[in-house]
Amino acid sequence: xxxxxxxxxxxxxxxxxxxxxxxxxxxxxxxxxxxxxxxxxxxxxxxxxxxxxxxxxxxxxxxxxxxxxxxxxxxxxxxxxxxxxxxxxxxxxxxxxxxxxxxxxxxxxxxxxxxxxxxxxxxxxxxxxxxxxxxxxxxxxxxxxxxxxxxxxxxxxxxxxxxxxxxxxxxxxxxxxxxxxxxxxxxxxxxxxxxxxxxxxxxxxxxxxxxxxxxxxxxxxxxxxxxxxxxxxxxxxxxxxxxxxxxxxxxxxxxxxxxxxxxxxxxxxxxxxxxxxxxxxxxxxxxxxxxxxxxxxxxxxxxxxxxxxxxxxxxxxxxxxxxxxxxxxxxxxxxxxxxxxxxxxxxxxxxxxxxxxxxxxxxxxxxxxxxxxxxxxxxxxxxxxxxxxxxxxxxxxxxxxxxxxxxxxxxxxxxxxxxxxxxxxxxxxxxxxxxxxxxxxxxxxxxxxxxxxxxxxxxxxxxxxxxxxxxxxxxxxxxxxxxxxxxxxxxxxxx
Amino acid sequence: xxxxxxxxxxxxxxxxxxxxxxxxxxxxxxxxxxxxxxxxxxxxxxxxxxxxxxxxxxxxxxxxxxxxxxxxxxxxxxxxxxxxxxxxxxxxxxxxxxxxxxxxxxxxxxxxxxxxxxxxxxxxxxxxxxxxxxxxxxxxxxxxxxxxxxxxxxxxx
Numbered sequence: 001x002x003x004x005x006x007x008x009x010x011x012x013x014x015x016x017x018x019x020x021x022x023x024x025x026x027x028x029x030x031x032x033x034x035x036x037x038x039x040x041x042x043x044x045x046x047x048x049x050x051x052x053x054x055x056x057x058x059x060x061x062x063x064x065x066x067x068x069x070x071x072x073x074x075x076x077x078x079x080x081x082x083x084x085x086x087x088x089x090x091x092x093x094x095x096x097x098x099x100x101x102x103x104x105x106x107x108x109x110x111x112x113x114x115x116x117x118x119x120x121x122x123x124x125x126x127x128x129x130x131x132x133x134x135x136x137x138x139x140x141x142x143x144x145x146x147x148x149x150x151x152x153x154x155x156x157x158x159x160x161x162x163x164x165x166x167x168x169x170x171x172x173x174x175x176x177x178x179x180x181x182x183x184x185x186x187x188x189x190x191x192x193x194x195x196x197x198x199x200x201x202x203x204x205x206x207x208x209x210x211x212x213x214x215x216x217x218x219x220x221x222x223x224x225x226x227x228x229x230x231x232x233x234x235x236x237x238x239x240x241x242x243x244x245x246x247x248x249x250x251x252x253x254x255x256x257x258x259x260x261x262x263x264x265x266x267x268x269x270x271x272x273x274x275x276x277x278x279x280x281x282x283x284x285x286x287x288x289x290x291x292x293x294x295x296x297x298x299x300x301x302x303x304x305x306x307x308x309x310x311x312x313x314x315x316x317x318x319x320x321x322x323x324x325x326x327x328x329x330x331x332x333x334x335x336x337x338x339x340x341x342x343x344x345x346x347x348x349x350x351x352x353x354x355x356x357x358x359x360x361x362x363x364x365x366x367x368x369x370x371x372x373x374x375x376x377x378x379x380x381x382x383x384x385x386x387x388x389x390x391x392x393x394x395x396x397x398x399x400x401x402x403x404x405x406x407x408x409x410x411x412x413x414x415x416x417x418x419x420x421x422x423x424x425x426x427x428x429x430x431x432x433x434x435x436x437x438x439x440x441x442x443x444x445x446x447x448x449x450x451x452x453x454x455x456x457x458x459x460x461x462x463x464x465x466x467x468x469x470x471x472x473x474x475x476x477x478x479x480x481x482x483x484x485x486x487x488x489x490x491x492x493x494x495x
Numbered sequence: 496x497x498x499x500x501x502x503x504x505x506x507x508x509x510x511x512x513x514x515x516x517x518x519x520x521x522x523x524x525x526x527x528x529x530x531x532x533x534x535x536x537x538x539x540x541x542x543x544x545x546x547x548x549x550x551x552x553x554x555x556x557x558x559x560x561x562x563x564x565x566x567x568x569x570x571x572x573x574x575x576x577x578x579x580x581x582x583x584x585x586x587x588x589x590x591x592x593x594x595x596x597x598x599x600x601x602x603x604x605x606x607x608x609x610x611x612x613x614x615x616x617x618x619x620x621x622x623x624x625x626x627x628x629x630x631x632x633x634x635x636x637x638x639x640x641x642x643x644x645x646x647x648x649x650x651x652x
Contacts, residue, residue, distance in 0.1 A: 010578060011604035014627070045629060046602070057600055059562035066563070086566050090550070091597040091607070092520055092557035093586035132564040137551035 001025040002077045006032055007084040015043035029062055029083055030054075030073025047085070057088040069126045116140060121213065125167055138327045139167060143213070145326040146170040148235035150223055150251050152199045153177070154311030155241030155265050155318065157189035162319040164207040164214040168326070171207060172235055174219040175199050182495055186308040223247055225370035228254040237325050239263045239318050245292040246373035252277060252285035253370055256361050261325055265318045270307050272314035272340040275333050275352065276321050279361035282335040287355035287362075292377040305418065310342050391463040393478040394450055396487045402450075403427070409475075410446035414462045415453050423481060423493040425452065433458050440469060452477035452484070454495070498636035499527075499538040499581075499606045499622050506620065506639055512545055513585035513612040522546050522558040524565065525581040525606060526572045538580055538606055544568060557596070558584045581606030588613055591621040598632040601625040606635070 007021045016022065016036065026032030033054070037044040047058050054060070060067045061084040067075050077083070117125070117139070128134040128142075145168050149156045152175035163171055177199050179190045194202045200218035207216045219231055232238055232254040240251045240262055248266075255262035261278040264285060277284045317338070324330045337350040359367045394402070402409055411428035413420055420430050431439050433453070443449060449471065451459040456479050463476040477484065485492035512521045526542040550559040560582065569579050582605060586592075591611040593601070601607060607623045622637040 009602075010580075011602040014604065042627070061562075061566070084566070086562040087602050088562045089522075089560040089565060089582050089602070090558060090600040091522075091582075091584055092550075092594060093555075093589035094594040094596070130563050132547050132549060132561050132567075135549050135551075135561055135563075137549060140551070 001027050002079045002081065004032055004077050004079075004081045004083055006036055007082060008036075009085055009087055011087065012043055012046055012085065015046065016040050026077060028073060028077060029060060029067050029070075029075045032077065032083055033060065033073075033085070057090055059086045059088050060084070061086060065126075066130070069122045069129070121167075124211075124213075128166070133329045134327060138329070141326050141328075142167045142323070143169040145237070146172070146235040147237045147239060147322055147326075148172040148174070148232060149239045149241055150174045150247065151241035151243065152187075152189070152203050153183065153241060153243060154186040154267065154306065155315040156239070157187045157203075158312050158315035159239055159241060159265075159319045159322070160203060160207055161189060161210065162316060163322060164211045164216075166319075166323055167211065168214060168322075170215050170217065170235075172217045172219060172231065173200055173203055174221070174223050174231065175203075176220055176222055186306065186311050188312065223250060225250065225373065228370060229258065232260060233258050235260065237261050237263060237322050239265075239322055241265060241315065241318070244379075245377045246379060248285065249292065249376060250370065250373045253360055253367070255279075256284045256286075257369070263318045263321050263325070265311075265314045267306055267310050267314050269304055270310060270342040272310055272317075272342070274314055274317045274321070274338045274340070275336060276325070278332075278334050279354075283352045283354040284358065284361045286360045287358045288337065288352055290355065290359070294378060307342055310340075313340065313342070391460050391467060392475040393456075393460075394475045395478055396484045399450060399477055399484075400488045407448070409448035409450045410443070412443065412449060412451045412459075412462075413453070413481075414451055414459050415481075419454060419495070422495050423485070425481065425484065428452070433462050436462055436465060440466070440471075443471070447473060449474045450477055451475070452480055454480045455482055456480040496636050497536050497538075497624060498638055499540065499608075500638040500640050501540045501608075502640045505540055505543045508543055509583050509608065509610060509620070510612075510617040513587075513610045513617050516548070516585065517612050517614060518587045519554040520548055520550075520556065520558040520585050520587060521610075522548050522560055522582060522584040524560065524568050524579055525583060525608065526568070526577050527580040528577065529580055540580070541577055542572075543583065555587055579605075581608065583608035583610065585610040585612045585617075591619040593623050593632045597623075598625065598629075601629075601632060603627050603629070607632075608637070 003023060003025055005021050006024050008016045008019060013020060022036065024032045024035055026035055033047065037047050047055060049055055054073065062070060062075055063082055125139050128139050129136055147163055147168050149160055149171060152173045160171060179194045179197055179199055179202060181195050184190060184192060189203055189206055198220065200220050204216040204218055207214055228250055238251060238255050238260055240248060242248050242251060252262055256279045259280060261276060264275045264277055266273045321333055324332055335352050337352050339348040356362050357364055359365055411425055413424050413428045413430045414433040414436065416432050417430065451462050453459040456476060459476040459480065463474050466474045482494045485494045512523060523546050524544045525540050526544065527538055527540040529536060529538045546560045546564055548554050548558045549561045550557040572579060586609055589611060591609045593609060603625045609621055609623065610617050611619045622635045623632050624635050625632050
């Protein structure tokens with residue numbers, strides 16, 4: 001039989017001849033402990049119930065593992081194993097209501113794991129269960145938690161993966177996009193064969209495969225003032241992984257109105273921000289930014305670019321705060337804005353105050369419901385950007401024909417030089433949109449101008465600018481260079 | 496009579512813990528040294544560590560220190576040449592007397608300090624120890640030393 005060492009806890013040593021450890025032979029953990037008890041009758045009552053079961057506040061470890069997560073008393077032993085007996089310490093004041101009845105040890109002490117967690121679950125979450133800050137009680141909180149992720153993109157992907165892995169019972173996902181090849185640089189929930197499929201269908205598959213104990217509810221729609229209170233109201237915590245201001249304000253306002261904590265994250269190029277907005281305990285997003293910035297000051301990731309690993313870190317920080325919120329442990333980022341700069345690898349923290357005049361969460365609040373967020377943020381409600389459609393446009397095919405003609409228009413690329421380097425139209429002239437006002441004189445000799453950008457949004461705005469400056473023959477390429485690549489020159493890169 | 500000596504500073508720390516946790520029960524670990532110079536056992540508390548009350552339920556009436564935590568503290572203290580010698584916990588709005596539940600779950604040899612705590616005060620602290628035959632949970636002597644007892648306390652959280 002395997003030779004093992006049994007470690008006796010200090011209080012029981014007097015009952016085991018004073019020894020701190022004993023060399024015992026046995027084939028199972030239960031076997032050696034019974035051998036020990038049989039040899040020391042005084043010890044027996046401390047380890048076993050009168051019915052002969054191991055008392056439930058006696059915990060036994062095989063090397064570094066709690067045997068409840070192994071095969072309990074039948075866990076087999078091998079030579080050199082160390083079996084440790086560790087007391088769980090419990091007690092409490094007399095119960096005022098039922099002081100005469102002796103509380104049941106079974107329900108009062110660490111819950112019998114099989115009542116609530118299966119063997120597989122105990123093993124799956126064992127590294128959590130070992131943490132005093134999580135334990136069985138915390139794991140149960142995670143299982144009962146409902147978390148809504150708004151956005152299943154760069155931030156939502158890592159957050160969702162870690163929350164599902166951690167054992168969060170219900171995850172709601174709001175997104176309506178399909179997977180694009182350009183998503184894969186950072187949206188680690190998706191893989192190359194998924195391109196073209198709806199994000200939520202793939203996300204549900206992946207997350208439920210990662211953890212069958214997690215239920216994923218997809219909301220394949222845009223979060224709007226009409227559905228936000230209903231959707232957010234079904235969850236305990238909201239995680240903001242949005243990429244636009246109207247939705248960000250909407251998520252904030254719905255969370256404040258419903259009294260839910262909002263775990264905020266945002267990313268821009270190499271920089272990230274994280275905070276927890278919980279109006280009951282600290283400021284809300286509106287305390288920080290009462291008004292959205294003007295829409296043309298806030299390029300999206302699609303325009304500005306983003307370091308692929310950045311949302312990984314920010315999303316994981318959001319997942320961390322979400323788990324802490326659920327567990328009720330640690331210091332939360334409430335009233336603190338964490339700033340992360342990946343280029344310098346520096347974290348900074350700003351203290352945030354609750355705005356005593358916040359229209360939403362202060363005692364002086366005037367806003368009691370949701371509003372029209374696209375209008376509030378100055379962005380158009382339709383899919384098409386504001387200027388697009390209101391300025392003269394040219395379709396890619398028509399532009400192609402004109403460029404082949406004897407009087408080709410003068411092409412102006414209003415994108416950033418980095419984008420120009422990816423692909424540009426032959427013969428085009430690069431003037432980034434921001435430089436346009438000071439460089440208009442470069443365009444005065446051209447009789448016909450066509451402006452283009454990636455998708456047609458920036459060039460429409462630039463066209464509006466030139467028209468306002470008095471240019472008469474200016475048009476914008478509808479759909480931008482991506483539409484050109486799709487319809488005229490398939491060899492050209494799309495991004 | 497068995498006796499345990501605790502410095503006034505540690506007493507203050509435990510009282511503060513009891514008040515902060517009120518109306519929940521607080522709990523913690525006593526680290527110290529035990530000697531039997533003249534047949535009568537004496538124990539000196541050299542550090543107190545706050546624990547999380549991990550009881551999954553009514554924490555106003557119950558406490559639980561997980562074996563993982565105890566194991567971790569034991570490892571740490573044993574490396575420093577000391578030992579876990581007992582535990583403290585509070586009885587919110589109840590006297591500093593062991594409940595039947597305390598006795599049912601007590602281990603011999605350890606010192607159990609119980610702090611009666613109300614919303615405004617910690618009126619009494621008393622020390623108890625379970626007899627070897629587990630039949631009685633007896634009060635032992637508690638000596639509060641005015642000066643801190645040599646080593647600094649280790650507090651977490």
